[in-house]
Amino acid sequence: MKNLFTAWRGLVLTLLLLTCTAPATAQTENAADTLPPPPGLRLLARPYGDSITLRWAPTDFTVWREMRANGVVLERRIAGADAWQSVTTDRLIAYTLDDFNNFTNTDNVHVVAVAEALHGDAEYPATPPAGPMGEVRLKLDEQDQRFFLAAVNADLSAQAATALGWRWTDRGLRPGIPYEYRVRTVPGKNQVGSRYTSEPLRVRSSDNFAFGPVSGLSIREGDQKVTLEWPVNPNRKRYVAYHVEVSDDGRNFRRTQEFPLFKTLPQDGETDFKHDIKLDENYVRRHYRLVGINSFGELAEPSMAAVGQGIDLTPPPSLNSLKATDNGSGGFRLTWEFPEATPPDVRGYVVVRSWDYKGPFSPVNDRVLPPLATEFTDPEPTPHRANYYAVYTYDTAGNYAMSTPAIALWHDEEPPAKPTGLTGKIDTLGNVFLVWEPGEEPDLHGYRVYMSHAKKREFLQVTSDILHQNYYFDSTRLRVLNEKIYYQVVALDNNFNPSAYSDILELERPDVMPPSAPVITDFAARGSSVTLRWRPGSSPDVVQQEIWRSGPDAAPRPIRALGGSDTLFVDTSTVARTPYVYFIRVSDEARLFADSRSVTIVSGTGTALEGVSAWARTQVPGTDEEAMTWQALGRGIGGFQLYRQSPGEALRPYRQLPAELRSWSIPAQENDASFAIQIIYQDGGRSALSSLAGPTKR
Structure with missing residues (x-):
């Protein structure tokens, strides 16, 4: 029995390689194109008038393992009846090795292939793949190969399908009566009910069965090859494989290969099956046809033959060293060299011309130069501009190759006139x-x-x-x-x-940069006047300087416009003992401006009235609060002006306090501020500003 495998092992492996791209669900007419079917059994029927042949197959190795262990039962009933009846007297199960030797033709490669799938010894590499799942992957691969080998060969051979327990012919049926069939696995020991059951299939023995020749065969010719093309529909629903046959005279056909051709579904958007046939030479016309094979191992009638041949699509090599020179007579002379390997089928050359290196190019004349030509003169090129030339090499099949374009320049040393009106x-x-x-x-x-x-x-x-x-x-x-x-x-x-x-x-350039700001370098307050001195910025386009001032109750406003080079200003419009904030704004020709840093000046500091004493910042006992305290002994006090300076800012008026007050609680949010105070007398006079009391250290 071992000789069954030893003699045929090489041929079976060849068949496995040749069929490795066949769809695993080839025996199902309406299998999904993208998603695998759920585990189970798929059933097909082939009516023959007085009998019906049933073919079934598992969807994967797991279902097949159940079938090999326990077998299946084929059941039948008349459509509409309730009870199912077994078609066979015994279960259908795969052949043993002895069955293969005794009941099959071991010269049939498909029979040997399914025997190998059922009983052949696994061959593993000496070193399994690395990783914890290496041996598991090997085992899964072996199972897939066994299942695939069985499924493909059951489609190609009725005897192979029978040996697998996947085929039965039901005879003695009444024509015109609709029957329903199903196949189910036999329950194993301690198993209640069948684990897998096919969908019922209704069929009459007299039903028509679509099994004509392969339709729509055509040929696309290529270079030393032809490509057979035939539509996916309806062919994919009728055939699982094809024999390709060829003839030199259209009468005597021979197969191009021993084993049939399996085709998977084409890529998205394509509607044809395609098969390339390599050829030794071009221009030898042959007749090609296909013989379809269905899931019952039957061969269809040959298709209509399509005629085709290989054609020369290889372009010749392009010319080398194309040059164009002014011939001094109003034309350009072109010369070129042949490539080292010039094929014998070169037909000739066509010279083309363009105004641009990238084209488009047009033929200079209508004639094709002979294969041995190495030069050409264009007597009427485009005047007063560069001409670009290229040469197309044509072979006898109409293939062509374009040379690298060459520029042709007129002999001209006179430059154009100088541009004007810029x-x-x-x-x-x-x-x-x-x-x-x-x-x-x-x-x-x-x-x-x-x-x-x-x-x-x-x-x-x-x-x-x-x-x-x-x-x-x-x-x-x-x-x-x-x-x-x-x-x-x-x-x-x-x-x-x-x-x-x-x-x-x-x-x-448009001026988008503001001028540089001036810097106030000195100021003084005497009596009712304030004097400012500053250093101007470095911008040369300053056209105006403005003095801006704000008072205790007045917003900043310009009080004087000066020239761009002034550096001194005396303000005589101040009120005695009043704080003012000054800054200088400079403007340039583009009306862009910049401001100096501001300064705070109290006017009349030279004749100021008596200020507060004992000005201090203290902690309120028993609390986290701070307070400002002071003493004021002068007469005619009308109130107090409190000033605040936040971190990084100038000293500014904060609020006025009543005359009787001698302390003021600092709000918690102002603990980081510094404060100063001055007395406001009833006659409007103001005392000198006290010292600045900063935050206490904690």
């Missing part, structure tokens, strides 16, 4: 727009634009490519020290001869 502007976003008068030369090719930040410095090219219009957009930074930027333009002809530089265009 003007432009810069907007507040730094966008630069330049425009100039267009040149009138017929061979004018374009322009280059140059820029510099100073008239006497080198001008740098800012255009990456040659401009073919008489305007240009640029951009520049505005927050720079240089207020001006300079441009020039150069024209070029088709020979790239440069013109003289245009006149220099000077553009002034």
Whole structure:
């Protein structure tokens, strides 16, 4: 019995490799295209008039293992009846090794293949895959291969399906009577009911069975190959595999390979099965046809033959060293060299011309130059501009290859005229727009634009490519020290001869930077006047300085406008013993401005009245609160003016307190502030400002 496998092992392995892309659900007519079916049994029927052949198959190895262990029962009933009756007297189960030797044709490779799947010894590598699941993966792979080998060969051979216990022919049926069939696994020991049962299948022995030739076969010709194409529908529902046959004369056909061809569903969006056949040579016409095989191992009638041949799609090599020169007579002479390996099927050459390196190219004339030609003269090229030439090499099959284009320049050393009328502007976003008068030369090719930040410095090219219009957009930074930027333009002809530089265009950047602020360097208060001195900023475009002042109850406002170079101001409009806040605002020609730091000055400090004494910041006993305390012994006191200075800010009036008050509780949110106080007398006079009392250290 071992000889059954030894003799056929190589052939079975070959069959397994050839069928490795076949769909595992090939025996199911309406199997899902994307999702695997749930575990179970799938049943098909083939009516023959007086009999019906049933074919079934498990969906995976787990179901098959149950079938191998316990077998299956095929049952039948007349449609509409309740009770099922067994078709066979005994269960149907896979053959043993002795059964294979005694009841099968061991010359049938498909029979041997299912015997191998059922009883063959597993062959594992000497070293299993690494990892904790290595041996498990090997076992799963072995099970998949066994199941796959069985499923495929059951489709291809009735005897193989019978040996697996997957086929039965029910005979002696009444024509026209609808029968229902099902197949189920036999319950094992201590098992209640069948574990797997197929869906009932209704069929008459007289039903028609669609099994004509493969439809829609066509051929797509390629280089030393042909591709057979046939539609997925309806063929995929009728056939699980195909034999490919070829004929030289259309009458005597032979198979292209020993084993049938299995086709999986094509990629998304494709509607045809495809199969490539490699050819030794082109232009040999042959006839091709397909023979479909269904799940019952039956061969359909051959399809209509399609005729095709391999065709030459390989382009010839392109020419080398294409050159174009001015011949001095108003034309261009082209020369080229053959590549080292020029094939014998070169038909000739076509010269094409364009105004641009990238095309489009048009033929210079209608004739094809002979295969040995190495030069060509274009007597009427496009005047006053560069011409670009390429040469197409054609072979006898119509394939072609294009050479690298070559530029042809006229012999011209006269440059174009200097560009004129250059003007432009810069907007507040730094966008630069330049425009100039267009040149009138017929061979004018374009322009280059140059820029510099100073008239006497080198001008740098800012255009990456040659401009073919008489305007240009640029951009520049505005927050720079240089207020001006300079441009020039150069024209070029088709020979790239440069013109003289245009006149220099000077553009002034829009002013977006405020002037630098002045710095108050000194101040003094005497009597009813305040004197301010400051150092002006460094901006040269300052046109005005304004003195701004705010009082105890007045918002800041300008009180005097001065020239851009003034550094002294005396304010004689102050009220004695009154605090004022001053700052200086400078404006430039673009109406941008900047403010100096503010200073607080109490007017009339030289003749100030008596102020408070014992000014102190103390802790309120028994609490976390702080308070300001003071003494005031003068007469005619009308109240007190309290000042506050928050961290990082100037001293500012805070609130007025009544005359009888000699202490004030500091709010908790003001504990980080410093405070000062002055007396407000009933006649409007004010005392000198007290010292600044800062936060207590904790």
